[in-house]
Amino acid sequence: MHTHAKRYNLTDLESDVLLCCETTSIRQKSGLFAGIVTTLSAVFVTPKWLVWADSTDQNDAEVGSAQLKHIDVRDYRDTARFTISPDQGLNITGRYTDKNKTGITFIVLGSDPDGQNFRQVLKAAMDKAA
DSSP states (O other): OOOHHHHOOOOOTTTGEEEEEEEEEEEEEEEOOOOOEEEEEEEEESEEEEEEEEEEETTOEEEEEEEEEGGGEEEEEEEEGHHSOOOOOEEEEEOOOOOOEEEEEEEOOSSSSSHHHHHHHHHHHHHOOO
């Protein structure tokens, strides 16, 4: 995350963190690529930014970030894909710091009280940034 912040000149991220979390998702995949998929995610929100990192099955972490005013956040349960591939988290759609085009990413986030708190803090920060 530090390398990503330096590369894209994202300053004062650590001093502005409103909330951060780390989650682990273990999913059973079926079909041609069947097996267990484990994803470790870390995410934090500031008044201006959402920053995330994911590592699946011990691969190198991929880091992304976006200004809150450039994204839309939707609970994964509210998507059509949820019925095909149940999981818990957020779909983040919009323009990311490292892309010129829009994209979509999935952030693993439980429905427990901590996950709900993160959703509320993110929503409040997005409302303020709009």
